[in-house]
Amino acid sequence: MTALDASGLGKRYRQRWALSDCTLQIPEGRVAGLVGPNGAGKTTLLHLAVGLLAPSAGTITVLGGEPASGPAQLAKVGFVAQDTPVYAGLSVADHLRLGAHLNPGWDAGYAQRRIDRLDLDPAQRAGKLSGGQRAQLALTLAIAKRPQLLILDEPVASLDPLARREFLQDLMEAVAEQGASVILSSHLVADLERVCDYLIVLAASRVQIADDVDALLASHHRLIGGRRDPASLPGDQEVVQASHTDRQSTMIVRTSQPVLDPAWTVEQLSLEDLVLAYMSQAANGHRSTRPTLEAQR
């Protein structure tokens, strides 16, 4: 079973497509990072996955079911929305009570231990919590309902670097303990690099690429050599990004084969370089000949 399976998925707001032609399978058991610039459609995709939005085109199933189709489906998916909304007037303890009342699978012991460990005062009103504490409270609510899939929309966006690191570390520990799949979004690759084993690049309302991080790193190379027309490369080497000086060409290519041409110096790419290459390709309106870059297996 896939954690998330989208086919031709699109969402239109009046005239503008916030997400279009999104075909994507995220396997279960992964920590998938959804990365893309602001306004790329990350939130739209995640809201479609939890049923806060209904698709304008295509279909989406999450853990085999239609998002938010009933209490059973809702119980399977935990969601932490952007800006980690909580009820400002309710105390931390009230939030735990809320979770216990509204979720049949609620793990009260876990929630209480987590709040204790995070040093959150149960009597504190949620509106008075710091951004990091609020994010932790929202995460506690989402994890303690024991979901099979946890979806987080820019959970660390409002946190300082130290809080970011702690939050993500804590998230990973909790997920490892429970064996849940995770999808989390960010516009910063650095946030995701440390925790994700699967990456989806979303830019210009489209999925640019989606694959295992290891497979992505193995199949992308930076080629540096004498000036060349990108069209002259072998057919199995797909150019993601090319830049030229008078005498030199630098290209980022994707290929499943080793690059054997001795004219090139071949360099490994970092995940950040790779994501940036796809983002700038999308920003330049460069469309790949392949409609969606499905993972090659």
Next chain:
Amino acid sequence: MIWLTWRQFRTQAVAVWALVAAFGLLLLVTGPHLVTLYRDSSFAACRSNCGQAAGNFLNQLANDPPYHTVYLLGALLIILLPAVIGLFWGAPLLARELESGSFRLAWNQSVTRERWLAVKLGVLGLASMAVAGLLSLILGWWASPIDNAAGLAGTGGFQSRFFPLDFGTRGIAPIGYAAFAFVLGVLVGLMFRRTVLAMGITLAVLVAVQIAFPMVVRPHLITPVRETTALTAANIQGLGINQDGQLQNVFAQAPSVPGAWIISSQVTTSSGSTALGTVPQACQSQQGPNACFSALAQKNLNQAAVYQPANRYWTFQWIETGIYLTVAILLAWGCFWWVRRRLS
């Protein structure tokens, strides 16, 4: 879900219930003495033709300050109650969730948003109807001696409960208003997603409906009784003359039908025309009003009254409550539709 609904609602609930409880206490303190006054009055002992005794009783109360003040305060409270419920219970209920984004938290618990909405609408809707019903009940109990007397002779600032302004302050109609105002507030909040804006729009719609309904709809709920009687000199109160020297209209005292709601009263010719003809000679010379009114009465004019008799009061109460409750149910359906379609 009921726990969460109550937890979020309790402050507003306590505020409104405390207001009603405080007023109820005022009624409890003043009520027994009002009953004593009534028992001691000639009106209580009266068995037939009690108009005069009823009038005396009301005039006695009018000179006894707390009773008229409490009577007016009660009417004011129960007229304002639907607005308070619509503005402070209805409008913020969902608008605040949408504004703060907390609906995303609520909608991702293991409860469908339909159930979430149903519980919220159910709990607060019933609380709205209960508070309006209770206020109407205790006010009706307190004012029953006054209402009985005012049904026979409206005087001293007390009016029949069938009068447009008083109709909505008694009986079961306030329950309908409260349900309508609450669901209206919820739907407006859902549509506009801003608490303050939703409160403003809810108030505007409520005021418009509460003014328009008694003026435009209520008189026609049941075909009113039209009664034509011969105009007597004693009934005439004045006359109007137009530029052509013709009789424009004659003002006459409304027919006295105890407890009825007089919708209109007009002087016409015997054939029913409103063109009343020439002004009698007696009215043009300085002979005084009595001579003029006698001359007018001799023109064989009729007084056509349109009214709803007192025995239709409860029928009107049930019809009006039914209409408001039906609209409230339709609006509630609109809330479900909006949550399902527009917010996804």
